[in-house]
Amino acid sequence: MTKTYDLTTGSLAKHFMRLAVPAAIGMVFSTLYNVVDVFFAGMIGTDAQAGLAISFQAFFIFVTIGFGLSAAMTALVGNAIGAKKTTDASIIAAQGIGFSIVTSVLLIVAARYIGPHLLAIISTEGAYRTAGEAYFMILILSLPGFIMGYGLNGILQAQGDTVSMQYALIGAFFANIGLNPLMMFGIPGIWGGLGFDGIAAATVISQTGVMVYIGFRLMRSGLLDAKTLNNILPNLALYRQILAQLLPTTFTMLVMFTAGFIVQFYLKTFGTPAVAAYGVALRVEQLFLLPVFGLTGALLPIAAQNFGANQSERVRMALLTCWKFGWVFMFVACPLLYFSAPLLMRSFTSDRAVIDIGVSYLRIDVFVLPIYMMLFAINSFLQALKRPIWTLLIGIYRQAFGVAFFSFVFVYVWGFGVVGVWYGIATSVLTGMILSLFIANQVALPLVGGIFSGQETRKTNISNNHPI
Numbered sequence: 001m002t003k004t005y006d007l008t009t010g011s012l013a014k015h016f017m018r019l020a021v022p023a024a025i026g027m028v029f030s031t032l033y034n035v036v037d038v039f040f041a042g043m044i045g046t047d048a049q050a051g052l053a054i055s056f057q058a059f060f061i062f063v064t065i066g067f068g069l070s071a072a073m074t075a076l077v078g079n080a081i082g083a084k085k086t087t088d089a090s091i092i093a094a095q096g097i098g099f100s101i102v103t104s105v106l107l108i109v110a111a112r113y114i115g116p117h118l119l120a121i122i123s124t125e126g127a128y129r130t131a132g133e134a135y136f137m138i139l140i141l142s143l144p145g146f147i148m149g150y151g152l153n154g155i156l157q158a159q160g161d162t163v164s165m166q167y168a169l170i171g172a173f174f175a176n177i178g179l180n181p182l183m184m185f186g187i188p189g190i191w192g193g194l195g196f197d198g199i200a201a202a203t204v205i206s207q208t209g210v211m212v213y214i215g216f217r218l219m220r221s222g223l224l225d226a227k228t229l230n231n232i233l234p235n236l237a238l239y240r241q242i243l244a245q246l247l248p249t250t251f252t253m254l255v256m257f258t259a260g261f262i263v264q265f266y267l268k269t270f271g272t273p274a275v276a277a278y279g280v281a282l283r284v285e286q287l288f289l290l291p292v293f294g295l296t297g298a299l300l301p302i303a304a305q306n307f308g309a310n311q312s313e314r315v316r317m318a319l320l321t322c323w324k325f326g327w328v329f330m331f332v333a334c335p336l337l338y339f340s341a342p343l344l345m346r347s348f349t350s351d352r353a354v355i356d357i358g359v360s361y362l363r364i365d366v367f368v369l370p371i372y373m374m375l376f377a378i379n380s381f382l383q384a385l386k387r388p389i390w391t392l393l394i395g396i397y398r399q400a401f402g403v404a405f406f407s408f409v410f411v412y413v414w415g416f417g418v419v420g421v422w423y424g425i426a427t428s429v430l431t432g433m434i435l436s437l438f439i440a441n442q443v444a445l446p447l448v449g450g451i452f453s454g455q456e457t458r459k460t461n462i463s464n465n466h467p468i
Contacts, residue, residue: 005160007302008082008309012321016298019162020325024294026166029173031286033206036173037199038283038348040180046351048196050272051131053279057260058118058132059139062111065103066150068250069096071300071383072242073154077223078301079386081158082308090223093155094231095238100151102234104144111140121261128272131196138200145207152214156221157301162294164217171213172206179205248388252379252395259399259428263421266407270357270418277357280348284358285365288337289372291329295322296376303384312448319381319451326373338366357418364422371433378440381451387443394436402428 007015034056041048073096080089115136119129153165179202186193194201218224267274299322306314337344341362345355375398379391407424410416416423441451 007160007305008311008314012302012314012318013325015160015302016295016321016325019157019160019298019301020291020294022166022294023162023297024291026162026169027290027293028287029166029169031283031290033169033173033176034286035283035348036176036180037203038280040184040199041196042349044196046272046276046349046354047128048131050128050276050279051135051196052199053275053282054119054129054264055132055136055139056279057264058115058136059111061118062107062140062143063146063150064250065107065246066147068246068248069100069103069147069242070150070154070157071249071388072096072245073151074157074300075245075304075383075386075388076241077155077158078304078384079308082305084309086223089158091231091235092238092241093218093223095235096151096155096242097148098232098234099239099242100148104147107143107147108140111143112137115140118261121265128275134197135200138197139203142200142204142207145204145209145211149207149211149214152211152218155223156214156218157297158304159221159223160301160305161217161221162298164214168210168213172210175206175209176202245383245386245388248390248392249383252388252391259403259425262400262403262407263425266411266421266424267418271353273351273353274357274418276349276351277345277354278361280345280354281358281361281365283348284337284341284344284362285369288333288369291333292326292369292373292376295325295329296373296380298322299377299380300384303381307384307386307448315381315384315448316444316451319377322377322380323374326377327370330370330373334366334369337369338363360419361422364419364426368426368429371429375429375433375436378436382440382443385444385447387447390439390443394432394439397435398428398432402432 005015005018037052041052073093076092077089077096080086080092116133119132119136149168156162156164180199182193183198183201184193184195185198263278264275267278299318303315303318306318341359342355344362345358349355349358375394378394382388382390403425405424406427407421410420410423410427411418414420437451444450
């Protein structure tokens, strides 16, 4: 059986190390999983890589529900565990499982009809759109694996377990290495394979496996048993609590991917190489953000349990500790990315235009990565305080208005060309960070005494009973 860890006592630094390292390792393999897909798409050509890039953007519009569900379950179950309300934690977990099943079915239906329209927005007619549409239609069958996998993992994270997903993602990575060539090229003399669509089929199989494994680990955690699973049938009051936590986080992620659509909208005017370069460069960027994802992912259960336990000082210190570790990593990672950018781009494509455009993005991105780290931490902090609505408002400014407005200025007013899109992204991130610091501090003042100060203003834990 896995163990529920008490994150309300002991060294915060040690809790971060124990939670963040497995999460970061798992994310390494998750990103490498995507890298494998890009590599095999590159074996077919630039159109396939561009098709992969646009279908990835459209598909993750629907997967954002899974991200929201994961954060919701971690916050709600984590708060209950921190408050020593084990029965409540079990009931919320069971409701989360039922919620994820219903949601998965609805999303498959929605994706089937909405997906082609999304792809049409961010692409022009041609081979890469055709490839992306066919790929997308197979990929939507993996939605239950993603949605339920994320939801179940959110419950495990609330208990301080980030190791289970690490194992699942490592297994999925190695499975993908074997499944991609098998599904693409088939078995000589027996089956001809699915070509580019085989990459999507491999994802369906491997992500379903992740879901099954995470479900198995959750059942062994001790939080759920046959009795508590009777609570899986919909409880409207608890569904409202889950939705109250899920929707702001989901819409925040939707806004983030809306930024991707906005970027793709600008890039398509610069041709297929620009679209493909952005898709490849994003995978490279993810490799350098993995420890950040691990750190900020660990912050959520740590802060959630301590908020539930009314440990305001530890909630504040958890955020500051996360930032300290993040800056140490960025001090090493940013110079490395700047100088290795050409080599990393050449690892995925031999197209000179794609390489040059991708390098220009990564070298500007170096100066943005530390700001991303602080922003992601603030998002986890606000989710732990059960105030995710503010992450949505910040995201609307930074990832929708900011990207669209500043990219327009740099590309069309000042004529910077494709590099202007990168400057637009960077400017929106910087101004978004300033806004985030102000909002997070104001939200935290009545709950835990602010971010930086110890001005205790929360007298009781009554606010913990309200999901927003």
